[in-house]
Amino acid sequence: MVCSGCSHFKREYEENLENICPFCRTHSPNSHEECHENTLKRAEADDPIAVCEIGEMYYRAGxxxxxxxxxxxxxxGDAVxxxxxxxxxxxGEGVEKDERxxxxxLEEAAIRGHPDARHDLAMEEGRNGRFDRAVKHWVIAANLGHDDSIQRLKKCYTHGVVSKEGFAAALRAHHAAAVATKSLQREIVAKSNNI
Structure with a gap:
């Protein structure tokens, strides 16, 4: 995601410090328009994340x-x-529906490490009766910190589809991923966005 730390941390403004973003360490934009201009510049330079963000902006606008x-x-190559x-x-939004x-x-996003895509692939495999493949996808997603996937694995464990050792290993990896992504800044942003 293009850094938006500038819009969340105003300490620099409030304490009359140098106007530097605490995440990307660049000078913070002074307005939403300036942020948008920065994203456009990055998109023109073929930054895939910025190009995707512009797509998301258009999507939100309908x-x-x-x-x-x-x-x-x-x-x-952008997973998102x-x-x-x-x-x-x-x-079927912007294109015709096409399951293939x-x-x-979905597979391309999962290969590139997108946890929601991996979880959705697991759900698709489960709908098609391929539970062994579904479990493998859920384990990978859980290892990436995906909460719904660890809950699915928990259900699989209670139904005897996943071994105790397999579930314990997935639980440890999920916990490690959750701990690795914890930070005070993320908690502040989550609270400010009511997540």
Whole structure:
């Protein structure tokens, strides 16, 4: 994600410190428009994350041209763009519904480390009766810190589909991922966004 720390931490403003973002260490933009201009500049330089963010901006505005930005960012290898394309093909938003393309982009996002995509692949495998593959996807997603996946594995364990050792290993990896991503800054942002 393009850094938006500037919009969350105002200490520099309040204490008359140098106007530097605590995350990216660049000078903080003075307005939302300046943030948007920075994202546009990064997109023009073919930054896939910025291109995907522009697509998300268009998507939130209900503009179907979001698809072309997702497609461009996906061509550059962005996992979030692949996930968004998968969702577009599933819903038929900006493109015609296409299950084959939906699964393709879901797999591409999962391969690139997108935990929601990995979880969704597990759900798809479960719907198709391939529970052994579903469990493998849930384990990978849980290792990435995906909460719903660890809950699914818990249900699988209670139904005897996952061994005690397998569930314990997934639980340890999930906990390690959760601990690794904890920080005071993330907690402050989560509280400010009511997450």
């Amino acid at each position: 503009d179907e041209s979001a698809y072309k930005y997702f497609a461009k960012a996906a061509e550059m 763009a692949h996930y968004n394309l998968s969702d577009s093909y599933r819903r 393309k939906e699964i393709y982009h």
